[in-house]
Amino acid sequence: MELCKEYKSMNCNEKTENICESFELDYQLNLPQYLDDIEKLIKCCVTNVVCDYEFGGNSIKIFGKSLISILYLDSQGCPLSSDFEEEFSKTFDLNGCDYFYFADVKLSTKYSNHRLINQRRIDVHSCVGISIDAYCKNPKKCLAECKEALIKKADVPYLADKNAGVCSAEFDETFSIPKSDYQIKNIINAFLTTVVEDKKIIKDKMLVKVRNEISVVYVSENNSIEKCMHTFSVSKIIETSECDENDTAFVTSQVSQLYVKAKTDSGNMLNDIEAVGKLSLFYQVCAIDNMDIIVDAYVPHFVTDTQNSNMLLRRSPVYYFDDKTAEIVFDCDRSIVEILDLNASIINCSVVKSVMKINVLLKAVYYDDSSELCYLEKSNEFSFTLNDNQLDGEGIATLMSFDFVIKNTDKISLRLNFEYSAFLFESKILTYLADMEVKGEMENMNIPELTLYFADENESVWDIAKSFSTASQLIIDENELTSDVIENRRVLLVPGM
Numbered sequence: 001m002e003l004c005k006e007y008k009s010m011n012c013n014e015k016t017e018n019i020c021e022s023f024e025l026d027y028q029l030n031l032p033q034y035l036d037d038i039e040k041l042i043k044c045c046v047t048n049v050v051c052d053y054e055f056g057g058n059s060i061k062i063f064g065k066s067l068i069s070i071l072y073l074d075s076q077g078c079p080l081s082s083d084f085e086e087e088f089s090k091t092f093d094l095n096g097c098d099y100f101y102f103a104d105v106k107l108s109t110k111y112s113n114h115r116l117i118n119q120r121r122i123d124v125h126s127c128v129g130i131s132i133d134a135y136c137k138n139p140k141k142c143l144a145e146c147k148e149a150l151i152k153k154a155d156v157p158y159l160a161d162k163n164a165g166v167c168s169a170e171f172d173e174t175f176s177i178p179k180s181d182y183q184i185k186n187i188i189n190a191f192l193t194t195v196v197e198d199k200k201i202i203k204d205k206m207l208v209k210v211r212n213e214i215s216v217v218y219v220s221e222n223n224s225i226e227k228c229m230h231t232f233s234v235s236k237i238i239e240t241s242e243c244d245e246n247d248t249a250f251v252t253s254q255v256s257q258l259y260v261k262a263k264t265d266s267g268n269m270l271n272d273i274e275a276v277g278k279l280s281l282f283y284q285v286c287a288i289d290n291m292d293i294i295v296d297a298y299v300p301h302f303v304t305d306t307q308n309s310n311m312l313l314r315r316s317p318v319y320y321f322d323d324k325t326a327e328i329v330f331d332c333d334r335s336i337v338e339i340l341d342l343n344a345s346i347i348n349c350s351v352v353k354s355v356m357k358i359n360v361l362l363k364a365v366y367y368d369d370s371s372e373l374c375y376l377e378k379s380n381e382f383s384f385t386l387n388d389n390q391l392d393g394e395g396i397a398t399l400m401s402f403d404f405v406i407k408n409t410d411k412i413s414l415r416l417n418f419e420y421s422a423f424l425f426e427s428k429i430l431t432y433l434a435d436m437e438v439k440g441e442m443e444n445m446n447i448p449e450l451t452l453y454f455a456d457e458n459e460s461v462w463d464i465a466k467s468f469s470t471a472s473q474l475i476i477d478e479n480e481l482t483s484d485v486i487e488n489r490r491v492l493l494v495p496g497m
Contacts, residue, residue: 001302001438006145010138010311012291013161016096017134022110022127025066027086029122035082036074037119043071043189043375045363046112046126048088049256049280050166055100060134061091062105065256068124071188071365071375079188079219079373085257090130097136104133104164104284108348135161140309143294143433149304150471151433152296152462159317159425160289162247163240168256169210169279175230176265176272182220183270184262189217189365191343194253194279196398197233201245206238206283210253214275216260217341217365227341228273240285247287248319250396250421256280286423288317294433296462300469300497301447303439309432314425320386320395321421328380328414330362335369335409344402344414347379351393351422357383358397362414369409376412386424395422442469451494455486470497 025048031038047067054061068084094100112126145151177184191214198209215229240249258277265272291313298304341364348359364376386393397420405413453464461484465472472484474495486492 001148001299003149003436003438004147005143007141008144010140010142012138013101013135014138014311015133015161016136017094017132019092019130019132021092022129023090025088025126025128027066027068027124029068029084029124031082031120035080038072038116039075039119040073041070041116041122042073042373043069043365044114044122044124045069045377046109046124047255048107048109048126048128049254050105050107051168051256051280052166053103053105058094059091060094060100060103060132061089062130063087063089064107066126067255067258070122073373080186081188083259092132094134096134097139100134100136102135102164105166106131135164141434142309143297143435146297146436149297149299149436151294154293154295156291156293156313156430157288157316158291159314159423160287162243162285162287164284166280166282167236167238169234169236169281171212171232171234171275171277171279173230173232173275174263174272177218177226177228180220182222184273185219185221185223187216187218187260187262187273188225189341190258190260190275191215191341191363192255192258192277193343193345194255195400196251196253199249199251201240201243201247201249201285203244204239204241206240206243206249206285208236208238208251208281210234210279210281215341215343216273218262225340234279236281238281238283240283243285247285248421250284252282252396252398254280254282288319295431297433297436298466299438300471301442303442305437305439306433307435309434311430311432313428313430314392315428317423317425319421319423323400323417323419324384326382326416326418328360328382328416329407330378330380330412330414332376332410332412334374336406336412337367337369339364339366339406341365342404344399344416346397346399346418349395349397351386351395351424353390354386354388354393354424355383356386356395356397356420356422357381360414360416362412364412386422389424391424392427393422393424395420447496449496451496453492453494455490455492457486457489459486460484461486464492464494468494468496470495
């Protein structure tokens with residue numbers, strides 16, 4: 001018996017590779033000639049960020065930057081600063097499939113340290129952790145229709161990955177310091193806070209708007225230390241193929257380049273500050289989709305051979321979105337008298353067993369009780385529960401604003417206002433029917449028109465019908481059943497075909 005069959009592609013993106021590794025970066029930094037020698041190094045801050053990636057054969061190459069900022073005192077006790085930008089690349093082997101579609105890349109600075117070699121050279125070491133989820137189009141096909149067979153379909157809701165990636169957005173901002181009789185002598189510190197304020201998906205494109213706040217600490221001509229702030233927005237249109245307005249996007253922003261310098265204003269005075277740089281925008285687009293798929297089939301009175309395949313799906317997804325406040329206390333090794341500038345950022349967010357964990361990085365330039373200029377950089381974590389079901393999940397948190405107070409001179413209490421969005425789901429294997437063939441007619445074809453069957457609790461009507469080579473709908477109609485599952489032990493009348 002020849003079957004009239006139709007097939008369809010799975011039509012979904014499949015995560016075929018997951019890479020979690022660490023690697024080391026080493027740099028030798030030399031002060032520019034125009035800067036004075038280092039007498040005392042106060043700060044050496046290292047931030048590593050992914051800028052781009054590319055697939056090549058069965059590998060993925062990551063392109064990144066290390067942003068290194070130093071703050072030091074010269075022999076006269078004057079605070080000076082310098083910024084360095086180092087590029088790096090790293091290639092990872094992929095074995096999941098022949099053609100990769102996109103990747104979700106996350107990078108973190110696990111730790112960094114430095115060594116002052118002489119008054120003009122610093123050696124920097126950094127350890128980087130990277131997580132790569134590589135996706136390709138599912139090349140498999142499944143059975144879509146078979147006119148001669150009785151088929152069992154499942155409508156399975158699942159969380160589908162539509163697209164992911166990283167792109168850059170540039171900015172060039174000039175702003176003035178508060179009106180004063182004194183010009184800028186030199187800049188000693190700059191913090192840039194970047195927040196994804198809005199995002200909107202229109203067919204195959206996403207518009208992202210990022211709010212940025214830069215704070216600059218500088219020494220004026222009268223040798224006093226001052227601070228000024230400036231807020232600006234950056235917009236970017238991102239190509240997101242196969243995405244539409246009903247999808248959900250997770251987008252985060254990170255500084256990948258920053259140059260800050262003093263410049264003359266219209267009166268030829270050093271009263272303006274120019275900030276030039278780039279942002280790396282990390283995006284992931286997903287959607288709650290439904291997979292209409294055949295999970296079983298048979299031909300009454302014939303022996304059939306079925307071929308099954310498996311797929312891991314994030315099933316029954318639930319979306320969460322809200323805003324919250326939190327307080328984190330950071331310990332300081334020295335007594336804090338005055339904070340010149342402070343910055344907070346979310347550097348990692350994960351969902352484990354329905355608990356969202358958020359890691360916050362604090363950076364601060366301050367005076368201690370000996371009037372020494374100091375730098376603090378510490379991370380701390382807080383968490384909260386989304387529900388009590390201990391499900392898998394993924395999501396992001398966006399720090400919208402923060403403020404702080406000094407507690408007991410050696411503690412900083414950071415108050416955070418943030419938004420979060422997340423999906424919770426069950427990671428389950430779906431077994432579906434890839435193909436089927438008829439091997440021949442069944443033996444003993446004398447099937448009675450009506451058979452008594454003692455059904456167990458939770459037994460499937462489909463399985464009963466298949467074993468008797470009849471149709472499940474006939475059993476449901478004959479016994480006035482309301483579902484495919486037998487709720488209690490009972491006797492069924494099984495009609496033949």
